Amino acid sequence: MSDVVDVVVIGAGLSGLQAALDVHEAGRSVTILEARDRVGGKTRSEVRPDGKGIQEIGAAWINDTNQSHIWDYCKRFGLTAVVQDIQGSVASEDAEGNCHFFPYGELPRFAQSEVDSIQAIRDQFEAASLDPETFKQPKRGELDRITLEQWCRNAGATDLALKTAAVWCRGTLGQDPCEVSALAFLEIARGALGIVNLRHDGKHGAQHLRLQEGTQSIAIGMAKLLPPGTIKLSSPVSSLVRVSSKLCLVRTANGQQIKARKVILSIPGPSYKNIAFDPPLPPRKFIYTTAVRFGCYVKYICLFKTPFWRDLGACGLAQSFRGPLNHCRDTSVDALGNYALTCFLASEPGRRWFALSEDDRREAIVKQLGALFSVGYEKVQSELLGTITTEWMQDKWAGWGCPFPAPPPSTIGAGEDGDWLWEKAGNIYFVGTELTNEWRGYMEGALRSGKRGSRQVLADLLLDASSL
Incomplete structure (x- = not known):
């Protein structure tokens, strides 16, 4: 079958590119179909x-x-790391709008009883996320049947501790603790080496480094390692037919038809709805892809003349129980005069903010930044050069959301440690940053998932050949 490619990869994100590179380096033919340009x-x-x-x-x-x-690619492509600023104070706003600063690495200056409750919930969550027994049956199933909010309540969380957990959950997923499986969030924390490391901006933490050239430069560099013509852009897949146990037919919306021995699906769960599967996906996979969902998650990037927040000893990190922003971080690159705060609008406060006019959105953020950093509205307004707003919720190829989807209760608790989530369906394989136990939701997780998928495919290609 000379007109049959060994592997078709659907999606040219990091997991798809990694899978394709592994397949290519193993001497197999591969084609990537990417919906975007x-x-x-x-x-x-x-x-x-x-x-x-x-x-x-x-x-x-x-x-x-x-x-x-991900770091190996940064070194390979000669990319410039920018250390996330944690020198100075964090800004905090309570539900009534009262603001104060506290040193990075410590807890907000609330009443001691509340601080103790926040610390107790954090420590219990840390212990649970790092305990292997948490993810084994029957505990696994029990945790998946309750929400993150219920888990916190069961652990004795006060109202303020629940609000703190909401900042974690909104900042990670754009969803509230009452919407997300407790098991799912514990898995996310486990993959990042604990809830503390998941939220940490210092050495070893999830938010330690950025790239001056931009993270998309990694994908661009990976694409250049593949033979010319491997990647077909503007080629959204419309249907995927399993002709037999050893052959698939992939059709695109622009009329392409490609026969493949194996197909690797590297797109977010909610965007599976864009593809007609024949035969349908297995019942558990179908339930997962229809239940898993994105929250409201918007980046509103404010570009400034100077890093004015540093004048008060602030590092640019802020969190709010009130909204509209959930948290923000300094995303400046000083060497380029690129000064910015990236504000994260999430969950219900984010939805209310997103419904405002463009001018009113800006006003709301400028006022809040002025209060958070104790400089006032006029100072922030005078420093503001412009804004950039993400629009992932309008992007069907992203699954209408960002950063990665999470399941509600009673979705992922079956089996042992969730391996069924990435079980193959015949000759179709599933990868993506949501389908990994390590660094779920991060670029590192995407690469690891891509490598796991390619190993499955290459092993099965060898089995197929040996059975001829």
């Missing part, structure tokens, strides 16, 4: 209007110690 998936780096460097519309943070795959 670019590679990178949810890595998307946008040049500032004034040309002073880039800001990240999508995935932004890495580290150089426990994220070995």
Whole structure:
């Protein structure tokens, strides 16, 4: 069958590119079909209007110690790491709008009883996420039947501790703790080496480094390692037919038809709805892809003349129980005069903010930043050069959301440690940053998932050949 490619990969994000590279390096033929007119998936780096460097519309943070795959590419492509600023104070706003600063690495200056409750919930969550027994039956099933909010209540959380957990959950998923399986969030924390490391911006933490050239440059570099013509852009897949146990027919919306021995699906769960599967996906996979969902998650990047927040000893990190922003981080690159705060609008406060007019959105954020950093509205307004807003919720190829989807209760608790989530369906295989136990939701997780998928495919190709 000379007209049959060994592997078709659907999606040119990091997991799809990694899988394709592994297949190519193993001497197998591979074609990538990508719906967009670019590679990178949810890595998307946008040049500032004034040309002073880039800001990240999508995935932004890495580290150089426990994220070995992504860091290897950074070194290979000669990319410039920017250390996330944690020198100074964090700004905090309570539900009534009262603001204060506290040192990075400590807890907000609430009443001691509340601080103790927050610390107790954090420590219990840390212990549970790092305990292997948490993810085995019957505990696994029990945790999947309750929400993260119920888990916190069962652990004795006070109202303020629940609000703190909401900041974690909103900041990670754009969803509230009452919407997400407790098991799912514990798995996310486990994959990042604990809830503390998941939220940490220092060495070894999930938000330690950014890239001056932009994270999309990794995907662009990976694409260049593949033979010319491997990647077909603007080629959304419309249907996927399993002709037999050893042959698939992939059709695109623009009329292409490709026969493949194996297909690797590297797109977010909610965007499976864009493809007609014949035969349908297995029942458990179908239930997962219809139940898993994105929350409301918007980046609103404010570009400034100077890093004015540093004048008060602030590092640019802020969190709010009130909204509209859930948290923000300094995403400046000082060497380029690229000064910015990236504000994250999430969940219900984010939805209310997103419904406002463009001018009212800006007003709301400027006022809140002025209060958070104790400089006032006029100061922030005078420093503001412009804004960039992400629009992932309008992107069907992203699954209408960002950064990665999470399941509600009673979706993923079956089996042992969730391996069924990436079980193959005949000669179709599933990868993506949501389908990994390590660094789920991060670029590192995407690469690891891509490598896992390619190993499955290559092993089965050898089995197929030996059975002829």
